[in-house]
Amino acid sequence: MKVLASYGGGIKEATLQPKMIIILWLRNFIFGLALFYLFFRLLTWTIGNSVLADRLLEGFDFSVFFELLVHHDESINLLLTVGFVLILLYFLVSIFLYGGILSILTLPPEAKEERRRLAQTFFQGAGKFFGRFFRLSIYALILWVAFILINLLLNSLGKFLTGNGSNEWIGFYFFWIRVAIGLFLVFLIRMILDYSRIEIVILDSRAVFLSLFKAIKLVFQKFGKTLALYYLLVLTGITVIIVFWLAKPYLPAFSSPWMTMLIAFLVAQLFIAFQGWLKIAFQSAQLVFYIGLTAV
């Protein structure tokens, strides 16, 4: 199966799924909104009555931030705790949505009835695979433990190479090499988990651990191709991030700060929606690749 064809197929399929993009965006938006509300209330309560609030309009101000941090540490702690809980909940919701997305993406062309009742199919799939995907997340801890061990090993290697930190340049470059290796491993684990989930959905398998093992085998057997496909998608994401970053200074400024904020907010949400699209493209492209492999 060709990598580029899988990539193209994934992009096309993701583009054809606006409802799923909206679901993913909505998931993200709701969680963001929860934190926004809390932070907004905190700021209004702590600094909204002060003339210092005006300084927040000019950008991030460390002196105000430090005052907040010290004098309202309990509120900041609460905010961090809520943020942490939200992240955990977000993971659970994401595990739930995986099943729905893959159920839709794996629908055969002849399943017209299921395609007509898309929402029902989506949530049925989400419910059906939630337990299995949750177990998969637990089993995946093995991979994450391995990730931590490799990092500890790299840490020791770094100390050895740099003479316990006394060679600055080696230390500096090694730090960035470690970041690159770390990212590579994170992407690798995510890729394995993606193929594992695809396997579970396509085969309707309950053997979750076996699917994880088979996914690892698949990834390493087709290492170049699976990697190439994954990094094509990563590159797509990075390109769009760069475009957003470059375009940011050119956003129109209005005399009304409310209008400027509204435009910035809409652009930000567009960016988040794009992330949803990209996530679907990841699943879809790897699915196409997987099907191509198993068909052969």
Place this chain on the structure above:
Amino acid sequence: MTSLLTFSSFSLAGLSEPIVDYHIKAKLIPEEKSVLGEEELTWINDSNKYISELQFHLYLNAFKNSRSTFMKERGGVPRKLRSNRKNWGYIEIDKIQVKDGPDLTSTIEYLQPDDDNKDDQTVAKVALPRPVPPQGKITLHIDFYSKLPRVVARAGYHKDFYFVAQWFPKIGVLWKGEWNCHQYHANSEFFADFGVYRVEITVPEGFVVGATGKRIEASRNEDDTITYTHFQENVHDFAWTACPNFVEFRKNYSLENPPVDTEMILLIHRSHRNQRQRYLSALKNAIEFYSQNYGPYPYPTVTLVDPPLGGLGAGGMEYPTLFTSLAFSWMPKGVYMTEMVTIHEFGHGYWYGIIGSNEFEEAWLDEGINSYSEIKAMKKYYGEDSSMFNIHDVKISDLVFHRLRIIASSRMDPILKNSWDYYSGATYGINVYSKAAFMLLTLENYLGEDVMSEIMKTFYERWKFKHPTSQDFIALAEEVSGRDLGWFFDQFLSSPDKLDYAIGKLRSREVKEPEGILEGEQGLFEETEREEAQAQEKKYRNEVVVVRKGELIFPQEILITFEEGEEIREEWDGKERWKRFVYLRPYRLKSAQVDPDNKVLLDNNFLNNSRVLKPKKISPLKCALDLMFKFQAFLAFVSF
């Protein structure tokens, strides 16, 4: 010996009466990580008492074992020392005798004047066969061996880098008729008498050497070593460094007004060569700032030492005419840590070096005044908002860093206290560095920049080489400003409490006409007349209550702003717990602000210094939306 270079002798115009005169011969033994030394010390009894014992600092003994006061105070032995028996440091006096007189070695006795820790050997005394009379002098000959520790604090070695400080038997200060000779503490720095140092340093060939004072001679020896002779008057300590991986840069610096002519010597570790320019530029700024604001730099040299990464324990430390800073070869330009440390450590050359206050008992006179000077210098050369960090849109000032330390601190200690008596190293640092600096900045804003400038210049000029105390500084500040400042220093130097004024209440109510049946000048009011009067002119009772939340008192200025643009500035002595201001106006007030010009930098909470009548929504909204988007992007990245 073959002479390599010889300078003619010079004099520093005899700025201080020398109490001590050291002539030391030191030889570095790299294989043993040690220094073998011979010292000839002449000491003058400057008191009006007969002195029958002499006290000495033997500071390398702080690194001798886990029982020293230094180790106990710092909460344990650093791993670097513990890992190998050879890593410990100590100093042994092999012989001490009166020149051409009796041997005193057998009379050596360790003292623990600060904490009675019998295991501490950082102070010793010797008994004299005959007392030294007032204004009499005594010359001693001392043979000593200094084993350097792995560098963990201020002095020691790392591989082939040697930083040799607190390394020779240094006589204590006979102050107010008593020996003032404190032990080596984890927090405290040092105190010694001014005098003359002539030190011959012998190192193997290939080592680059830097030391206190001017190099007056360099000669090659037959055993493949080189002896460098350094000489300096009007200093109270001597430190040196040696490393084959130093690269030496020398550059003359002169200033017309005030007249300064000195040589900048940079000993930069080979791995940091790319940081050379920022070091030299910061040093130049430092000399200029201190010379222009306090007094011309008086010495013929200043040596800046850049330690290697493993030797950073010696980084950021000052000695007369020589100091260490720190840098990383990869450090971005917008991070001004090297600049800040360079300016700060150079500044010590003034307060610790030239003023020479007692750092054990009144550390703020050095650290606090120096941090105050550092904040001002950093602001001048690297920007008001960006003097510590300036990369893209992220800007942080040196001032903000110091402020964070102060406002986050507990109320455990005041600024003025024995350095070893602080609750912790952190409270020592916060009080004697940051809080003392902010005390002086607040005083500057209170008295005015010109008056403060005059105080600092006069303090430097009058007290250089004289060991002033806090009382001397206060008396001088009062004299120059012409104001009673006792209330200020009594509070801020001696109290651990905080200063915090706030706008407690802000209210604006429409004034209603009295209701009911009322007797007026023109008889009974008619209901209709009252309504007409109200419609013609609405009035508001605008009320501002300012409260003192902290224990410390400071006069306050309050700015009250009204909707129509009117502004009123009020003054309050700040003594009571609260003060109410009431204004009847045909319009509402908009905001009230304590200390509107941000002069009282010691105020502990800037968030409560102001209040607006209508809470602001837009800025919290913008900030919260920014956070929301960052959180959303994070979630999008970490999940599928």
